[in-house]
Amino acid sequence: MLSQFYINAVYVIAAVLFILGLKLLSKPKTARTGNLLSALGMLVAVVVTLLSREILDWTTIIVCLAIGSVIGVLASRLVALTAMPQMVAVFNGLGGGASMLVAWVALFGNTDRFVAIAVSLSVVIGGITFAGSGIAWGKLSAVLASKPLLFLGQRFINAALFAALIVCTVLFVLEPAPTSNYLFAIIGIALMLGILTVLPIGGADMPVVISLLNSYSGLAACAAGLAINNVILIVSGALVGAAGIILTNIMCKAMNRSLANVLFSGFGAQKSAAKVEGKANPITPEDAYLILEAANSVTFVPGYGMAVAQAQHVVHELGTLLETRGTDVTYAIHPVAGRMPGHMNVLLAEANVSYDQLLEMDDINPKMNTIDVAVVIGANDVVNPAAREDETSPIYGMPIINVDSAKTVFVLKRSLASGFSGVDNSLFFNSNTRMLFGDAKQSISALISEFKD
Amino acid sequence: MEIVFLALILVLAIFLGFELISKVPATLHTPLMSGANAISGITLVGALLAAGSSSVTHELATWLGAGAVVFATVNVVGGYLVTDRMLGLFKQRSKPTEKDG
Numbered sequence A: 001m002l003s004q005f006y007i008n009a010v011y012v013i014a015a016v017l018f019i020l021g022l023k024l025l026s027k028p029k030t031a032r033t034g035n036l037l038s039a040l041g042m043l044v045a046v047v048v049t050l051l052s053r054e055i056l057d058w059t060t061i062i063v064c065l066a067i068g069s070v071i072g073v074l075a076s077r078l079v080a081l082t083a084m085p086q087m088v089a090v091f092n093g094l095g096g097g098a099s100m101l102v103a104w105v106a107l108f109g110n111t112d113r114f115v116a117i118a119v120s121l122s123v124v125i126g127g128i129t130f131a132g133s134g135i136a137w138g139k140l141s142a143v144l145a146s147k148p149l150l151f152l153g154q155r156f157i158n159a160a161l162f163a164a165l166i167v168c169t170v171l172f173v174l175e176p177a178p179t180s181n182y183l184f185a186i187i188g189i190a191l192m193l194g195i196l197t198v199l200p201i202g203g204a205d206m207p208v209v210i211s212l213l214n215s216y217s218g219l220a221a222c223a224a225g226l227a228i229n230n231v232i233l234i235v236s237g238a239l240v241g242a243a244g245i246i247l248t249n250i251m252c253k254a255m256n257r258s259l260a261n262v263l264f265s266g267f268g269a270q271k272s273a274a275k276v277e278g279k280a281n282p283i284t285p286e287d288a289y290l291i292l293e294a295a296n297s298v299t300f301v302p303g304y305g306m307a308v309a310q311a312q313h314v315v316h317e318l319g320t321l322l323e324t325r326g327t328d329v330t331y332a333i334h335p336v337a338g339r340m341p342g343h344m345n346v347l348l349a350e351a352n353v354s355y356d357q358l359l360e361m362d363d364i365n366p367k368m369n370t371i372d373v374a375v376v377i378g379a380n381d382v383v384n385p386a387a388r389e390d391e392t393s394p395i396y397g398m399p400i401i402n403v404d405s406a407k408t409v410f411v412l413k414r415s416l417a418s419g420f421s422g423v424d425n426s427l428f429f430n431s432n433t434r435m436l437f438g439d440a441k442q443s444i445s446a447l448i449s450e451f452k453d
Numbered sequence B: 001m002e003i004v005f006l007a008l009i010l011v012l013a014i015f016l017g018f019e020l021i022s023k024v025p026a027t028l029h030t031p032l033m034s035g036a037n038a039i040s041g042i043t044l045v046g047a048l049l050a051a052g053s054s055s056v057t058h059e060l061a062t063w064l065g066a067g068a069v070v071f072a073t074v075n076v077v078g079g080y081l082v083t084d085r086m087l088g089l090f091k092q093r094s095k096p097t098e099k100d101g
Helices: A004-024 A029-053 A060-078 A081-109 A113-141 A154-174 A179-199 A203-228 A232-253 A257-265 A285-294 A302-307 A310-323 A341-352 A362-372 A441-451 B002-023 B026-040 B043-054 B059-085
Strands: A299-301 A330-332 A357-358 A372-376 A409-412 A433-437
Touching: A004 A029, A004 A154, A004 B002, A004 B026, A004 B043, A029 B026, A029 B059, A060 A203, A060 B043, A060 B059, A081 A113, A081 A179, A081 A203, A081 A341, A081 B043, A113 A154, A113 A179, A113 B043, A154 A179, A179 A203, A203 A232, A203 A409, A203 B002, A203 B026, A232 A257, A232 A330, A232 B002, A232 B026, A232 B043, A285 A409, A285 A433, A285 A441, A299 A310, A299 A341, A299 A362, A302 A310, A302 A372, A302 A441, A310 A330, A310 A341, A330 A341, A330 A362, A330 B043, A341 B026, A357 A362, A357 B026, A372 B043, A409 A441, B026 B059, B043 B059
Parallel strands: A299 A330, A299 A372, A330 A357, A372 A409, A409 A433
Antiparallel strands: none
């Protein structure tokens, strides 16, 4: 059995492994090693905890570890990559829920004022993460409607809940007890706040929500660490919390909106009044083939529609066909395309697209006027020129991929309907835009068969 | 003193987190997020102490601790495996003109 000194020394090693792991995760070549190092850190921390003399009840521990491991292995192996956003949401929620419970149990051993404050923090953040991730899972897996759900007096209810939360927390901290009614009230309010704050957020804003919940799950672990006076929880939780906030900030910047605007505005619930009139130019796969065949450079611009149509494999097949003919092929990816940060990158990686062909918005935009054909697949708001030109547009100021400066733009779309933001897209009516109507996967497949004939 | 020490660790870890993440390319945002999420499963350490600790004898506490262990284990095991699965997909062609697949 180990003394506290050795346990803490091993926790330091685990923390170093987490830090190295995160550092290596930031480069494609070393990312996998980084993840392994981080997993090793986790293993070391868990093993040393099990060896500490504090553990008495082994049966419960082993049964629970086994149940959790089986679920974790099955989920990570069986879930399709297209379901990754909701999967990440579930893992976030479970982490937050676990931290909430850990903090709660801490009260059974220690009811200091400081512990009570840390427990309150952990329960509130963990509860919001747990319930909010549940709603995010529902929206992402289409169990719930993905459009923003707004109801009368929502802000008033949220404000009232928040006020009640503060009152209950103060009363709880004044007289902390593990079965205090105020603690139960805090838990209940935190869960309700989690539900009510994610419900009004629409599908296209999910990248922000997912990365914010990711940050919360870290902060909840950190607060639980303060409650049980455990350094490894504090360090790791803070690392994840900070990482999540950075990512959230990147997502918000990519939409030119503040976090408050994303969380509270119910963006996309109202249709914009500004209409764009014009005549779109439809094109057949045969004619599109002729243009593509003559092109020297083609860039694909995927959006959530590519994920829905499961078109990533045919997109790569078309890209490869073009490359064998000497065409320069790239993929231009907007930071908030899809439903989580980096969503399109994962799908294209699954389809075997090399990651050095995946270009970020700031890399492709300066070169866009040299691109012969830009193929927009299931993306809409992130290529809408109104973000650049129309000051009255709700999406004005959002950085977009400037496909309209390419020589020709193909837009693969079912109809001329507006995107998530409800803003009409003038791109569809540009003289250099050709609309390839229909299901994205079928349209691309039609193009591929043209190439093969 | 104890609280000051914990606060110092907290602040340093937050700054370190900011530094580590600010340079990650967009391509890796999803694996980074799920990898970071797996790290937040460190709460498993707390859950193990909560579920099996000798200082906790209340029955409710044991149940809460057991629930925490299950939740956190799913988070840790699932999080690391799925991150590894995704990272395994990211490939770079050895030569720019070579056809992959």
